[in-house]
Structures are given as structure tokens and as C-alpha cells.
Amino acid sequence: MKRRILIPWKGKPLVNYINALNNLSVDYTITEEVIPITDYDGLLIPGGFDVSPEFYHQEMNGSYAEGMDKQLDELQLYYIDQSVKAHKPILGICRGHQLLNVYFNGTLIQHLPNYEKHSSTDFQDDQVHEVYSDEDNVFTELYGKRFYVNSSHHQAVDKLGEGLHIALRCPDGTIEAMYHEQLPIIGVQFHPERMCFEKSRDDTVDGSKIIDYYLTETIR
Secondary structure, three states, rough: OEEEEEEEEEOOOOOHHHHHHHHHHOOOEEEEEOOOHHHHHHEOOOOOOOHHHHOOOOOOOOOOOOOOHHHHHHHHHHHHHHHHHOOOOEEOOOOHHHHHHHHHOOOOOOOOOOOOOOOOOOOOOOEEEEEEOOOOOOOHHOOOOOOEEEEOOEEEOOOOOOOEEEEEEOOOOOOOEEEEEEEEEEEEEEHHHHOOOOHHOOOOOOOOOHHHHHOOOHOO
């Protein structure tokens, strides 16, 4: 039976996510309405613009106001909350990774001092950099202890949220992936949907492996 994934979103079409999910034979619903999460097997929070700092109790200090959408923040936080309460698996990508941290009472670095290493200056082409882990986890099982991923962000997880555990870092210390210690929740700062199928590339790992893990191992 196909997995059914809910994606709360309002904005430009999620072309790369749709292509990746179609290739993995997943049913998905993209919505900006409130509908029951119980009708779905899991939640996906995609990348996008900056989370409003008010949700982690800070003033604007480097976040980009352009594109910021408080209604989207509230919608996605609502669905994270409903999914946590229902023990539904969650995959957070880039902004989604950061929003998961905010939900669990963590904070964000609003503007990385070396952001040019993580995002192209015109925000069109992904950067590529190494990530690593000193422990065994799902990422090392799939890709090994050190590997390369894409990168397109100027913010990052700062204080880690309650119950979250760091899985990967960039050599400069930036948190690149995390998981919840008890719940079926994974967050990645990179974009696996832009590292697979039509978007596969020679300078990074295959992003479909982590999406497939989310679909097959966390969703039962």
C-alpha cells in the first residue's frame, strides 16, 4: 500500500519534492488548510523562507523579512504539534529542519557569519560541502561517516530543541542533521530532493536514500 504524506505549504509549487515523491511512488497532499493528520502516514515540512523569530522569542537579528510568512509558520507548527501528539513520523528539510527545532523550544542562528559557504550569493545554485558524524546513526548507515551534501541556507540550528540529538555537522560546526531521541522525527539542513532522480549529481550522495528511509523505516 502506498504511503500517504501530508505537506503543509503555501507558495510556489514544490516541483522538486513532487518529482522525488513521484519517483518513490508516494501519495501526497499539499495543503494550506487544516485537515486531520490522522488520515496520513507522515508529515513532510519542506524548505522555504525564514521562520519568524518571534516563534523562538527573539527580535529580528539577521533574518530576511522578504518572504517571511507568519501564517505559514503557524500552519506548519500546528501540523508538527498534531503529528507529535499522534506519533506520526516527520521529515523536516532545510526550513523544516529549523522549524522542528523551534517547535521543541530550540533557537536559530539568524544569519551565519560564513553564510557564503552554505548558500550561493544569488540564492540560485546550491553550494556543496562535507558533513560528518562521530557516531553511528541512520546517516552513517546510509552514507558513511563523512560525505558531501548540497547547501542553500543562511540560517541554522543554534540551541538544540528538547529531545533532539545532533546527527551530522559541517566541519565549521553547523548542525546539518538531527533526530528525536524518542519520536520518529528527522531533520536535515540540506536538500535531499535536489540530490536524486532528475536532480541527481556527481558531487553529493543520493538524497533519495534518506527520503526512502523516512518512508519505509519510520512509517510503519
